[in-house]
Amino acid sequence: MKIFILFHDFTRCLLHLLLLAELFVHTSSHPATSPSLCRMFRSMIHQVDRLMSFSKNLHDLVRLHSVLLESLPHIQHSFGYFSSLTVNKSISDLYVYTQSLKLHVDWLKTAKENVSLSYQSAEATSPHLLQLSNLLNVSLHQIGEETPQSMLPSFPLTYTAFDVLQFSVEISGQLQVFCSWSKRVLIHLQRLSHCPKH
């Protein structure tokens, strides 16, 4: 009889432990799906796809090497970044990069205008960066994170038309890198957040 009670208690205890473990697994590796955040991710991927097409014609020149713009964001590609990626950190990073690129593209537009170069592609790119940046900001608010402060880059005050062409090659290259990186991050975030495929 006593053994039976002990056994009974033991199985009850085991059952509780199992339920607890189950609960833990659910809360730790399966955060609740947020439909509004998933909608945000879809809109962001759409913006990135649009940006990708602009990044290719931001400059109409052969590739040049230039180290003129060191203020462009340094994007982390490493495997380490992806393996430790969290939703809040990634959205923050994406926001900072997007803001920085937007400042660069806006500056490029004015600089091109000032040296009488065609600036349509820079002008057309900017609204997509703004839209992406707004989506990221809204998502940051949804997950209760602060909007990170963006640093104002220091741009050259004097430049020639040739300098501006080099800047545009540099910025356009960075935009391409940014687009493929952010698309990977966003797809990863969709998976982390258990968003439905469509």
Ligand SMILES: *[C@@H]1O[C@H](CO)[C@@H](O)[C@H](O)[C@H]1NC(C)=O
């Ligand atoms: C993200 O959230 C975690 C836990 O909720 C927190 O420890 C971490 O500091 C946050 N990271 C950022 C960049 O806000």
Ligand SMILES: *[C@@H]1O[C@H](CO)[C@@H](O)[C@H](O)[C@H]1NC(C)=O
């Ligand atoms: C373009 O030229 C105007 C007028 O000369 C100047 O105020 C402005 O700073 C220039 N823009 C850039 C991006 O250098």
Ligand SMILES: *[C@@H]1O[C@H](CO)[C@@H](O)[C@H](O)[C@H]1NC(C)=O
């Ligand atoms: C970010 O969003 C918040 C609330 O939605 C808004 O008050 C704030 O002005 C936005 N910040 C930027 C930089 O757009």
